[in-house]
Amino acid sequence: MKEYKIFIGGRFETTQEPLKIHNPYSGKHFASCYLAGKDELERAINAGIQAEQPMKDMPVFKKFESLVYISNRLKKERERLASVLAMESGKPIRYALGEIDRAAQTFLVAAEECKRLPGEYLSLDWTPPGAGKEGWVKFFPIGLVAGIAPFNFPMNLAVHKIAPAMAAGNPIILKPSRSTPLSVLELAAIMNETDFPEGSVSILPMDRDAGNQLVEDPRFKMLTFTGSPEVGWKMKREAGKKKVILELGGNAGVIVSESAAIDLAVDRCLVGGFAYSGQVCIHAQRIYVHEKIWEVFTEQFLHKVRQLKAGDPLDPATEVSVMIDRENAERVDAWVREAVNDGARILTGGKKKESFYEPTVLTQTQSSMKVCALEVFGPVVILEPISDFDSGIDAVNTSRYGLQAGVFTNDLSEMNRAFEILEVGGVIVNDVPTFRVDHMPYGGIRDSGFGREGLKYTIREMMEPKLLVKNK
């Protein structure tokens, strides 16, 4: 069985607390790792603080070369890394490969962006007190960053914290999910081969105490968290003086207009609804279809949902597999049963087998049901007819969340209204809310988050402007 050591200040170490890693599909304990406590965290913090000045002083060409090196190594080892990722997370290999590719792209863009850190020129003589003076603004690294990443994209969502921190010149301590620390520890080995100073990045799964310290310790200048809304908002309150970025979830909606290309809408909703069993922050959870095309859409959609191929994540043919653990499958099952009890109708799916939950489509739901109102984070989609496009906008907006929304339409004025009125971070026209490319600004409003990721945007958040006022 393979042993994975945790990564502290440039060294791979073991601790007193072993951590067993299971394959969610087979249930087998296939690798071992370690949990860090306060001692390990303290050493990582110290190493990070030691790295602040040398990281700030790294010339761009060294940062660039190192980040490109990491990107290239990820590309070269994509097969091996994807299978580690599939095993720890139960993610079908086709999606695991895509995630490694995206992590490589995320590092590549970070490399490019470290050349393009922002700077500004200001004339200051807009009033007589500024006469003869001019201003220049440069951005400086904010300091040590604490990053907390979730299980569902164990590699790329960690990389969305690590890569911009490195590009900005900030050391970072990353806490992966206890279930899925392996792929990102593989990444640690690659990063360790570069010119970044020791302590630039530490990666350690943690016990609860150490995890709390990540949030509260004032030596961290920023906390960047991806995970559930409840945990995230609580952290914001406890974070003290540090900056906080929260990438939380939602119950993303889709509107399919009368003018939509139906085939496209069906195909994309299939992916948005069931990829990685809906365990995706921008899972297409609520689909609102114009009543004029409701029947055609529903028929095609259900037909394709029923054909989704379930199986072993390592099998290239597999399209859906188990959920991350049995608890989550049970939670989803309970929510669906609650909805049905309250009047919802199952169009397909609705059965649980251990930690596997069938791709499920519900209709006749009400907005107060958990499957509508909360983040289902499972392979469940609700599908409802709407009498006109603007009802769809209202329905999507009836939510405490606001991450992304999808709008299938060829009507210009519908696109305009969707963009102006939908209360979300991103409106995706003719695609599902699940659409994300790694350099775009990404993040939610309302309860879905705080701040934006996407390399340039995260880097900007991870830096402080400093103004120089001088004579000219």
Added chain:
Amino acid sequence: MKEYKIFIGGRFETTQEPLKIHNPYSGKHFASCYLAGKDELERAINAGIQAEQPMKDMPVFKKFESLVYISNRLKKERERLASVLAMESGKPIRYALGEIDRAAQTFLVAAEECKRLPGEYLSLDWTPPGAGKEGWVKFFPIGLVAGIAPFNFPMNLAVHKIAPAMAAGNPIILKPSRSTPLSVLELAAIMNETDFPEGSVSILPMDRDAGNQLVEDPRFKMLTFTGSPEVGWKMKREAGKKKVILELGGNAGVIVSESAAIDLAVDRCLVGGFAYSGQVCIHAQRIYVHEKIWEVFTEQFLHKVRQLKAGDPLDPATEVSVMIDRENAERVDAWVREAVNDGARILTGGKKKESFYEPTVLTQTQSSMKVCALEVFGPVVILEPISDFDSGIDAVNTSRYGLQAGVFTNDLSEMNRAFEILEVGGVIVNDVPTFRVDHMPYGGIRDSGFGREGLKYTIREMMEPKLLVKNK
């Protein structure tokens, strides 16, 4: 009769060559002015060069205050100035008032933009030779500018050269059209009350020799010309080492899609087609209407064209009036008759009365006819049915010009195609190509021009970047 002196280096002067100004509607000689020759130009050039350093040294707050002052004075005297403009140009007073308002806006935006001259920060250590260095870019005024303005917007098109030159810190010598120098000489009196140094702006109608010198004299660092394509492109060849901006004309097209709001399209095409008798660079000359709505559109459009109220430009009810002179009316008449001889059909209009030419709509034209292929610069519109939207794109693109195009549609994919494929400087969705607000980037490709106007854009063209490389 009012005498207008020309404006040289902060002084109003007379010359040996008087210039009579006529009202194109009444034909009456109502004001007198003067023509500058080489001597006057020489003095203006010297005054301009003397002003370069003090203009460069003006603090922003002084430039701002002066430009705002000019803007406010234009607003305060709009009635008086508009009537001068209407009299010299034959432009209906409703449009003349609008032009003064726009000139005030142009100066206001110039004032705002002089606070926001561009500047850039560059990290330079992308390779080892740049290690330890950083770059800052500031923009400096280019130097003395020569501006040549046309008769059709005698105030605002002159202001589009003067105001950005002042904002950028460049002296300018402006040559108005011989027919319409009065309103801009009124402006000179206002500018003369500000803190800008003498010589910052000179305004002088010129004889041919002096006009040529504007183009050829190497002491001018930029030539900015608005006028006809033939003259403009010839100037580019003769301009020597200076920068050149050309704002020329075109035969702008409109596409009305099946999905368009017909009433809106009709109303806007009426304005785009006949405002100031089509003597507008972005006159809506060619209108292509989807065959499914062709009949409805045509009926409504012709009905409204026939109701346009012709008359004295000073009468507030007047919608169309005379052309700038009889020669132009005759040229337009000849072009229409040529088209009819070659098979075109007159739907309405087609008659000339001295320098008045009736609002005219033609159909069954061919793209080689002068009324299609050249810039008609008169109250003539061609109206043709199209079988689908993409034929409309092709028709608009069948032109040596490319200034702006109007597209009436509510179809998202049509908008996208129009924007990607139309070979123009601006695509105006759900409005006529005649749409222009003063801060937007404005200018043509193909034979329609070279460079862009619009305050921020002109200012940028009127400045040279200078890079500072320093240690950090």
Added chain:
Amino acid sequence: MKEYKIFIGGRFETTQEPLKIHNPYSGKHFASCYLAGKDELERAINAGIQAEQPMKDMPVFKKFESLVYISNRLKKERERLASVLAMESGKPIRYALGEIDRAAQTFLVAAEECKRLPGEYLSLDWTPPGAGKEGWVKFFPIGLVAGIAPFNFPMNLAVHKIAPAMAAGNPIILKPSRSTPLSVLELAAIMNETDFPEGSVSILPMDRDAGNQLVEDPRFKMLTFTGSPEVGWKMKREAGKKKVILELGGNAGVIVSESAAIDLAVDRCLVGGFAYSGQVCIHAQRIYVHEKIWEVFTEQFLHKVRQLKAGDPLDPATEVSVMIDRENAERVDAWVREAVNDGARILTGGKKKESFYEPTVLTQTQSSMKVCALEVFGPVVILEPISDFDSGIDAVNTSRYGLQAGVFTNDLSEMNRAFEILEVGGVIVNDVPTFRVDHMPYGGIRDSGFGREGLKYTIREMMEPKLLVKNK
């Protein structure tokens, strides 16, 4: 005695809780006002929420006109408003006039910036999943804002919250200091004459409960606070999900290099050290002078400090006057005495007369003394020799604060080191840290603040980006 009503949702109202306003110089109760409680706040909140949509829908030209109108009215009434401000705050009239001028400038720049809200274009096809797509980002108003302003710049620091909120399209409820609500209520009357919808701005001094609600109520989407570090950082913890901007204080430092222009340094340090009795966030509290020029500098500086003219704030000759209240004068006195007890030496000043405290210069201090380590917020300056420039950098950085720093030098490499190494939001070369023009990015790091003010910067913080992904 003049009565000032508070301003709620477009109406001036009284409450059950009268609030007496005293002139700190004469001690006289010269005006009456009212304190708002939870009821009044609730009505202001509702009015604000009602105003969200109409403010978002205001076209730019209406916002611009209204903001310019306010700016012009402030300029026109500067004498009257400055005297209200001087009476409520004890600020010498020369500085009070300057503050009204700056508030006018702040509204003017806000007007200009509302035309220039940010927007971005993104190509999305950096990887195959983005093929055929493009991204546009627009920024939307964040929603209702809570603003809390301090006594020391009762007008302009309130305006730095109100004006950007209006420009961004956000309603705002502003809580002025209880001691100094009058000038900003005068402003309310001016704002009430514009086209902004009722509820756009409410201005109400509050009791403690209502004040807490400003921080905690989730209907506010942002809290922007200027005041003391202790209060500010506590608010951040209690602010829930909202965004927070904190503009706190510091103990700003100045370095005077051997290469400095001594006269300039002396004159600017005089203003930076004693304007408004040092009750300024960027008060020049700690001055470090190169030992080679220490004697000359000290002699000149003390000479000028002793000549500062104390007196009635309404007397135009007055340079220094009373502090805001007796408590503060006593606190400053205690800190000075503590320093002296621990070894510091008074070079001039050091006496208290009721709420007046003499301009005071200390030397031989230690960095742990309150007069060094904390924000003195009074007319006290510490003056110390340094053996070289870099010791000055170290001394300035020995602080928990980091707002701005002043550096008098003509040495390029000293400027570079100061900019790279000083841990502050702004490095002011050849001027005191007290330098601020209203459009520059302003704010501190370390314990001095969170986020930046300065119109463009605040507006950006007060808006949420929304991404549109569409086919191209």
Added chain:
Amino acid sequence: MKEYKIFIGGRFETTQEPLKIHNPYSGKHFASCYLAGKDELERAINAGIQAEQPMKDMPVFKKFESLVYISNRLKKERERLASVLAMESGKPIRYALGEIDRAAQTFLVAAEECKRLPGEYLSLDWTPPGAGKEGWVKFFPIGLVAGIAPFNFPMNLAVHKIAPAMAAGNPIILKPSRSTPLSVLELAAIMNETDFPEGSVSILPMDRDAGNQLVEDPRFKMLTFTGSPEVGWKMKREAGKKKVILELGGNAGVIVSESAAIDLAVDRCLVGGFAYSGQVCIHAQRIYVHEKIWEVFTEQFLHKVRQLKAGDPLDPATEVSVMIDRENAERVDAWVREAVNDGARILTGGKKKESFYEPTVLTQTQSSMKVCALEVFGPVVILEPISDFDSGIDAVNTSRYGLQAGVFTNDLSEMNRAFEILEVGGVIVNDVPTFRVDHMPYGGIRDSGFGREGLKYTIREMMEPKLLVKNK
């Protein structure tokens, strides 16, 4: 003997006109190539026009991959390519290797910039006519580009035209110098392996007629030329309607202030003055040294100049070698003799041996002498004392050229004055004017050029903005 075919529309071809390539050092004819005439050019033009649409349609990821591929191949084959370059140009191998590295960097940056083509958002409702509308600006490729490259950096100056054209989506036809076409034809073979469509790039040395057609043919939308001022400015006049970028030469100046680090100044002036025998556009031709350090500087400088190692360009130890041909060596010799006749004094050098010219330093020159006033483009430097820094600024500005200037100083106010007053495109502080990294904006004012290179800047020049006005 190796035969190099020319590259037309994706094919390597021979022509009727063979072209012999000589090694300037040995004089040996070591390779053969071909000259293109009008027929070959016509085919290249047609292939280019065919490539316009497919290049415009290439997704970013394909452009990026191809440009990175080229960059990587250049890095991999740097030794081989550098030796080809050294042989055709006589450039010492140490500099030839550097040039290949820079060409690789130029392609890399072009790859990065093709992801970041500009785009803008504009609110349009600054006045009522724009109400309800918004503007988006995208930039589109300008069309077929003609590029003309010089002998002195046969690879990288060609790449500065080719790489941005490809990144912008423009086909380009490049004419290398007849003496040095080989290295860039090697590049053609590498580019031919990418996904760029055939016709994207053609590379052909040309006879005079074909060369003229590059300038005059209206099917080219842009001409970008690097070469001599005389030829460049003539081309501008003959270029018709196309855009023109001119990168011409100069007689770049250096100022060494009293406050400078002398060792650094000496070392950098050695490289700036004699690298590639001064055959560099930004050759440090005129050095002005403060009289207080004149003696020390001169002694050190002359000592090092005399130690420069001359020899075979292929020898890694060689620092200076032959000039490009005997004609140029003779021209330089004549200029030096003319200067000496008119009173200049040779401090070192001054001898010619066939096409080798000794590193030469002159003093007591006058600004009218050819060695001062014109571009010497040879290993000749003039060295003059100045009584103060501002005399140095005046001396540098006494020139018809204005490319870059070097300023060695540690005085802040000297840096400021140099940046504000020097009439050049770039002011290099504490380095020679010869400093260039490939992504910085590069180009001259006055007679030194027109427009800027540097990837982002060239790409911007090679694109046309198009405005979309739409309802929001």
